[in-house]
Amino acid sequence: xxxxxxxxxxxxxxxxxxxxxxxxxxxxxxxxxxxxxxxxxxxxxxxxxxxxxxxxxxxxxxxxxxxxxxxxxxxxxxxxxxxxxxxxxxxxxxxxxxxxxxxxxxxxxxxxxxxxxxxxxxxxxxxxxxxxxxxxxxxxxxxxxxxxxxxxxxxxxxxxxxxxxxxxxxxxxxxxxxxxxxxxxxxxxxxxxxxxxxxxxxxxxxxxxxxxxxxxx
Amino acid sequence: xxxxxxxxxxxxxxxxxxxxxxxxxxxxxxxxxxxxxxxxxxxxxxxxxxxxxxxxxxxxxxxxxxxxxxxxxxxxxxxxxxxxxxxxxxxxxxxxxxxxxxxxxxxxxxxxxxxxxxxxxxxxxxxxxxxxxxxxxxxxxxxxxxxxxxxxxxxxxxxxxxxxxxxxxxxxxxxxxxxxxxxxxxxxxxxxxxxxxxxxxxxxxxxxxxxxxxxxxxxxxxxxxxxxxxxxxxxxxxxx
Amino acid sequence: xxxxxxxxxxxxxxxxxxxxxxxxxxxxxxxxxxxxxxxxxxxxxxxxxxxxxxxxxxxxxxxxxxxxxxxxxxxxxxxxxxxxxxxxxxxxxxxxxxxxxxxxxxxxxxxxxxxxxxxxxxxxxxxxxxxxxxxxxxxxxxxxxxxxxxxxxxxxxxxxxxxxxxxxxxxxxxxxxxxxxxxxxxxxxxxxxxxxxxxxxxxxxxxxxxxxxxxxxxxxx
Numbered sequence: 001x002x003x004x005x006x007x008x009x010x011x012x013x014x015x016x017x018x019x020x021x022x023x024x025x026x027x028x029x030x031x032x033x034x035x036x037x038x039x040x041x042x043x044x045x046x047x048x049x050x051x052x053x054x055x056x057x058x059x060x061x062x063x064x065x066x067x068x069x070x071x072x073x074x075x076x077x078x079x080x081x082x083x084x085x086x087x088x089x090x091x092x093x094x095x096x097x098x099x100x101x102x103x104x105x106x107x108x109x110x111x112x113x114x115x116x117x118x119x120x121x122x123x124x125x126x127x128x129x130x131x132x133x134x135x136x137x138x139x140x141x142x143x144x145x146x147x148x149x150x151x152x153x154x155x156x157x158x159x160x161x162x163x164x165x166x167x168x169x170x171x172x173x174x175x176x177x178x179x180x181x182x183x184x185x186x187x188x189x190x191x192x193x194x195x196x197x198x199x200x201x202x203x204x205x206x207x208x209x210x211x212x213x214x215x216x217x
Numbered sequence: 218x219x220x221x222x223x224x225x226x227x228x229x230x231x232x233x234x235x236x237x238x239x240x241x242x243x244x245x246x247x248x249x250x251x252x253x254x255x256x257x258x259x260x261x262x263x264x265x266x267x268x269x270x271x272x273x274x275x276x277x278x279x280x281x282x283x284x285x286x287x288x289x290x291x292x293x294x295x296x297x298x299x300x301x302x303x304x305x306x307x308x309x310x311x312x313x314x315x316x317x318x319x320x321x322x323x324x325x326x327x328x329x330x331x332x333x334x335x336x337x338x339x340x341x342x343x344x345x346x347x348x349x350x351x352x353x354x355x356x357x358x359x360x361x362x363x364x365x366x367x368x369x370x371x372x373x374x375x376x377x378x379x380x381x382x383x384x385x386x387x388x389x390x391x392x393x394x395x396x397x398x399x400x401x402x403x404x405x406x407x408x409x410x411x412x413x414x415x416x417x418x419x420x421x422x423x424x425x426x427x428x429x430x431x432x433x434x435x436x437x438x439x440x441x442x443x444x445x446x447x448x449x450x451x452x453x454x455x456x457x
Numbered sequence: 458x459x460x461x462x463x464x465x466x467x468x469x470x471x472x473x474x475x476x477x478x479x480x481x482x483x484x485x486x487x488x489x490x491x492x493x494x495x496x497x498x499x500x501x502x503x504x505x506x507x508x509x510x511x512x513x514x515x516x517x518x519x520x521x522x523x524x525x526x527x528x529x530x531x532x533x534x535x536x537x538x539x540x541x542x543x544x545x546x547x548x549x550x551x552x553x554x555x556x557x558x559x560x561x562x563x564x565x566x567x568x569x570x571x572x573x574x575x576x577x578x579x580x581x582x583x584x585x586x587x588x589x590x591x592x593x594x595x596x597x598x599x600x601x602x603x604x605x606x607x608x609x610x611x612x613x614x615x616x617x618x619x620x621x622x623x624x625x626x627x628x629x630x631x632x633x634x635x636x637x638x639x640x641x642x643x644x645x646x647x648x649x650x651x652x653x654x655x656x657x658x659x660x661x662x663x664x665x666x667x668x669x670x671x672x673x674x675x676x677x678x
Contacts, residue, residue: 063614063661064654065621067633072654075647079461157526164625171529178536185540188533192525199524265584294586304581308599308678317595318585350678363581370585 005181011190017173018194024087024169025156028094032155033148035095036102041132043103044110054103061100067161069093074165090162098155105147109140142213149206153199170194218242219264219374219407224273226259233259235429236273241407243373246400248408248416251426252452257409258301260426261376264407265296277374294322297367298376301383303359305351311338312347315366323370330369337365341395357388361395368399375399377408413456417441425449468648471639475649478635479656485623485631486616489552493559493612500564501571515564522561527619530554535626548630551623555616562612563605570604571597603676610668614661621657632656 039058043051061069073093077084084092113136121131163172174191178184219241226234233256241247249257262268264275266282266289275282280292306314315334319325325333338344341361351359360380367375377396381389393415400406400419410416416423417437424434425446433446444450503515522530531554534545545553574597582592621633628634636653640646 060654060658063618063658065618065633065657067621067624068636068650068654068657072647072650075650079647153524157524157529160526160528161622171526171532175532175536183540184536185538188529188537192521192529192533195525195529196521200520203524267580267584290586290588292586293584298584300577300581300584302577304577306578306581306596306600308603308676318582318587321591321595322586352678366585 004183004186006177006183006187010177010181013177014170014173014190014194017168017170018198020167020169020173021156021159021171022198024090024094024159024162024167025152027091028098028159029152029155031091031095032098033102035099037106039099039103040106040110043107058100058103061097066093066097066158067164069097070161070165086162086165086167090159090165090167094155094159094162097158098151101151101154102148105144105151106140108147109144110136112143113139146206146210146213149202149209153203153206156199157195218276218278219405220276221260221264222273222275224260224263224275225271226256226263226268227271233429234263234270237429237431239424239431239434241374241405243405244403245421246404246406246408246419247422247424248410248420249424249426250410250413250416250452254428255426256429257426258378261298261378261407261409264376265293265298267298290322294318294370295372296374296376297370297372298378299360299363299367299380301379303356303363303380303383305359305362307350307352310348310350311343311354311362314351314362315369318366319369333369333371334365337368338362340368340398341365342391355388356384357391360384360388360392364392364395364399373405375404375406377406377410379409379411381410381412411456413441413453425452427452463648464645465648467643467645468639468652471649472652474639475632475635475653475656478630478632479660481631482617482620482633482657483660485548485552485555485620486613489555489559489616489620490609490613492552492556493563493616494609496556496560497563497567500560501567504564504568518557519561519564522558523565527554527558528622528625530557531622531626547623547626547628550626551620551628551631554622555619558619559612559616562615563609566605566608566612567601569608570601573604574600606668606672606676610665610672613664613668617657617660617664 039054042054046054048055070090070093074086074089077089117135117139118131121135122128126134159169160171163169163175168176170191174187177187181187219239221237221239224234224237225232233254235256237256237260239247249260251257259268263270264277264282266287270283277292277296280287282289282292306317309317312331312334315338316327316330319330319333320327335344335347338347341364343358343361343365346354346358346362351362354362364380380396381392384392389412393412396406396408396415397419408416408419420437422434423437423440425432425440425444425448427446427448433440433444433449440449441453444453500515500518503511506512531551534553534557535547535550538545538550578596578600579589579592582596583589587595620631623631624633624637629638632653636649640649643649
């Protein structure tokens with residue numbers, strides 16, 4: 001039979017790691033989404049010309065490896081003597097990273113609302129805000145939700161990189177156990193299974209929503 | 218000669234062809250009319266073996282279409298078919314669209330295929346559009362290209378499946394003119410159509426399909442002038 | 458707040474070394490894409506094969522690649538395979554991990570591209586007397602390539618970004634690895650990594666622009 005030195009307390013350790021992964025993800029996705037909505041609306045309102053600086057900066061976040069961004073941010077906070085804990089630094093970087101992608105999703109969602117629909121709302125006497133709140137937001141959310149779910153899962157998986165700053169999330173916790181118990185395959189398989197169990201059902205939900213809400217049915 | 222004997226065909230529990238008998242001789246133009254769901258389009262896709270049949274048989278020049286030993290690809294190269302949706306190959310220019318099958322199926326040289334393609338495209342009035350991509354053309358032009366594409370295989374028979382149904386009304390005429398021209402040149406054709414005036418003009422015989430049955434077949438003067446089948450009488454009354 | 462002196466000269470002096478690293482980065486990314494495309498085509502074929510074992514294998518690969526972190530996949534290649542007595546160098550482990558990841562995402566792209574081509578296209582080809590293979594080769598495949606091209610170049614950019622993960626398994630010849638080595642010797646973390654970030658950005662943009670140029674020449678319709 002298969003035998004392992006893995007104990008219940010080791011499993012609890014992995015669970016703590018998973019909790020850290022989820023915590024970093026939750027904070028980053030929440031903050032990143034808020035920023036993304038803000039930036040997305042700005043991009044649509046300001047037009048491609050005036051929003052160029054914003055577009056450029058967000059593009060940088062998508063074109064530089066996340067690991068490099070984390071190292072840079074950590075070095076920066078130490079130079080600037082901000083005294084941020086690795087958790088804070090990680091969340092700040094991941095939030096901006098999330099915002100960079102979320103902005104495009106929001107922009108896409110807003111532009112998917114036909115101009116005629118918006119004109120109809122405005123011609124009924126709605127203000128810009130009312131149009132946004134009651135017409136654009138519900139329609140754009142439908143279009144954007146599947147991509148946003150994909151983004152959230154992407155951030156969850158990419159959050160593994162914060163181990164480089166010393167944060168003990170799921171993958172780092174597994175690595176610590178691997179070093180101690182010398183059972184790399186078994187422990188990594190558990191780690192992978194946990195990621196999979198978090199990601200797969202939500203990914204399926206996203207796929208389902210995309211099918212169900214696709215405009216051609 | 219196309220010989221259709223007692224052909225039956227079902228999709229699931231729905232029987233769309235309930236024993237069709239029809240013989241089309243060389244040089245003959247037969248048009249098929251009837252309401253939607255009457256099975257007339259299905260018959261065409263059975264003739265070139267795109268659809269299997271459940272019973273009966275179809276012979277083209279003595280070759281049984283649905284026999285296992287039949288080389289369908291070879292057979293299809295002598296039966297051209299044009300669909301309601303023209304299915305232009307969007308990644309190829311008009312000329313390339315027409316040249317593709319002669320080169321790959323018949324193994325023609327590039328030069329021979331090009332010569333034939335230019336000839337057929339000029340024939341359908343697209344001689345000026347050779348290097349254009351299909352999506353830059355109107356539906357009528359794309360449909361004429363599809364006809365040239367089928368003609369470039371030098372088929373002995375042409376099947377037309379409601380080729381004008383997906384076109385804007387003002388584009389129907391140019392496609393029908395192309396069909397009239399082919400008919401006058403002696404091409405053997407079976408046309409499924411909703412255009413009664415066209416059917417009356419070009420056909421040697423007109424067949425009326427109703428609910429999977431060929432209810433009546435006669436020369437156009439007889440069929441339109443003195444319809445016998447009560448369903449046909451209703452159908453003609455409704456379309457005029 | 459900023460009583461820190463930036464030493465950009467030190468970083469710029471290391472630029473040639475870092476550019477050598479960038480070449481390795483590009484090499485790994487290209488190789489991983491090559492392997493990834495081949496595997497993805499095989500996976501797509503497996504899924505369409507109708508054979509349950511093959512399509513199960515393909516589905517498992519694709520779902521694992523898409524639902525676990527790329528870093529996890531690299532760890533599996535580097536540490537996990539050790540259980541079978543397979544010890545991959547950091548370079549190979551990184552390449553295997555990224556290629557595995559690429560294949561999963563690309564297979565999904567290819568499937569989407571295949572779905573985007575209407576059945577009537579193959580039908581039109583068949584009715585002209587083409588064999589199923591000819592219809593696929595001359596009609597479906599060229600159109601699939603156009604649909605799949607943009608997602609594939611996006612994956613290439615992802616592959617470039619993923620190469621930076623090699624440093625976590627001891628890779629020291631690619632851009633991230635070289636930068637980390639320089640950093641360990643000098644502790645000029647910010648300067649070195651900022652320069653690395655610029656190089657990554659330039660590579661990513663160059664790839665995107667090149668892809669666009671290729672696409673506009675290849676797909677004229």
